[in-house]
Amino acid sequence: MNYYFSEKEKSQYAEEGFILREAQFSSGELDSYRKIVEATVRSADLASKHGKVYFLDKKKFVDVDSLTLQYEPKPNDNCLRVIEPAHSLNSQLELIIKDRRLTDPIKSILSVNKISLWTDKLNLKRPEVGSGFGWHQDSPYWVHNSTDVDSLPNVYLCLDDSSKSNGCFSVIAGSHTKGCLPGTADGTQLGGFYTDQETFDLKNTVDLEAAAGSVIFFNPHLVHGSSSNTSKKERRAYIITYQPENRAMLKSGLVNNI
Ligand SMILES: O=C(O)CCC(=O)C(=O)O
Numbered sequence: 001m002n003y004y005f006s007e008k009e010k011s012q013y014a015e016e017g018f019i020l021r022e023a024q025f026s027s028g029e030l031d032s033y034r035k036i037v038e039a040t041v042r043s044a045d046l047a048s049k050h051g052k053v054y055f056l057d058k059k060k061f062v063d064v065d066s067l068t069l070q071y072e073p074k075p076n077d078n079c080l081r082v083i084e085p086a087h088s089l090n091s092q093l094e095l096i097i098k099d100r101r102l103t104d105p106i107k108s109i110l111s112v113n114k115i116s117l118w119t120d121k122l123n124l125k126r127p128e129v130g131s132g133f134g135w136h137q138d139s140p141y142w143v144h145n146s147t148d149v150d151s152l153p154n155v156y157l158c159l160d161d162s163s164k165s166n167g168c169f170s171v172i173a174g175s176h177t178k179g180c181l182p183g184t185a186d187g188t189q190l191g192g193f194y195t196d197q198e199t200f201d202l203k204n205t206v207d208l209e210a211a212a213g214s215v216i217f218f219n220p221h222l223v224h225g226s227s228s229n230t231s232k233k234e235r236r237a238y239i240i241t242y243q244p245e246n247r248a249m250l251k252s253g254l255v256n257n258i
Pocket of ligand 1: 182
């Protein structure tokens with residue numbers, strides 16, 4: 001059994017910059033992954049007590065060695081929003097990172113037989129407090145640390161059922177074809193990382209309302225984002241980014257061949 005992309009998926013990925021595969025993981029697997037995720041959150045809370053706190057555009061971040069924790073804006077600034085790289089807190093996440101349902105399609109995208117890890121993020125969009133992510137590409141964040149930013153495909157694993165009300169993942173189909181796009185120049189510290197809306201067409205928005213266990217593969221240049229979680233339901237996601245083998249990870253500089 002393998003999970004490589006079909007020819008049709010390869011051309012759809014090339015054209016639109018993403019592929020959604022539904023029902024990839026069973027409810028038993030998802031239950032165990034959610035337990036691993038919540039254990040990782042508890043470890044992050046403990047680790048944060050020894051970290052360096054700083055604020056960007058009034059948003060709280062804590063760095064602990066090569067780990068970065070990002071919090072919700074005030075008054076929910078005790079609530080974790082993003083943990084990166086998450087596997088550094090919990091080696092059980094490596095089970096997911098190495099799963100062929102995720103790695104085979106990545107090998108199809110990269111046209112290689114062996115891959116390594118670039119980074120992994122847990123995005124915890126908690127009920128009623130989880131904030132949105134503005135339209136952005138990932139590539140501008142990485143261009144200063146990677147000489148081959150085109151070769152950093154992402155996998156987004158839905159850990160909960162997601163809809164517009166709990167802030168599902170949204171993409172701008174076809175927005176990946178022009179490389180790194182200009183950021184906004186709104187004078188804020190992080191503004192340059194949000195994509196200038198003149199450079200893409202909101203008409204091409206696809207809201208990926210997808211059940212838990214769905215997986216979205218997407219190009220590092222694809223413009224994407226999501227709205228806040230106004231519902232009473234969890235919306236957790238695990239985003240893993242891979243690269244060809246023998247390359248160093250984003251934060252630690254270590255090599256993690258899969
Ligand atoms: O989790 C989401 O909805 C979006 C996350 C995202 O855009 C990112 O981590 O780059």
